[in-house]
Amino acid sequence: MSNNLITKDALASALKSLLQTQPLSKISVKSITTYCNISRNTFYYHFKDKYExxxxxxYSDMLTNVNSFADPAKLVDSFSNVCKCLYENRRFYLACFQYVGQNSLYDSVEE
Structure with missing residues (x-):
């Protein structure tokens, strides 16, 4: 695994852990980097903000599951794997789906 991916995974784990105790609106880049014990510059090298x-x-969670949707024989298994991923990471996904504010999912829904 590349250093780039290791750092991104660490930042993702930090965000998921912080969401266990506080809402997304209260989590800042500073709190994520403090949790990881890395500099803010390192965060900004990989991502422009917490929404990215x-x-x-x-994208990372779904990539391995969605790739197999192209094979009709694996469609049921792929859908099941996506559901399992969502369930196993439900605190993270619920926090993201329920968040209303800057860059929320509500902002991206077209009427």
Missing amino acids: LINWIF
Whole structure:
């Protein structure tokens, strides 16, 4: 695993851990970097803000499951794996889905 990926995984784990005790609106880049014991510059080298980190987590979590949707024989297993991933990380996903504010999912829904 590359150092780049190790750092991104550490930041993702920090955010998920912080969401266990506080809402997304109260979590700052500073709190994430303090939790990881890394500099803010390191965070900004990888992500422009915490919302980009969240997008990266969504993408990373789903990538391995969604890739197999192309094979019709694996469709049920793929859907099951996506559901398992969402369930295993439910605190994180619920916090993200329930968040209303800057860069929330509500902002991206078209009417």
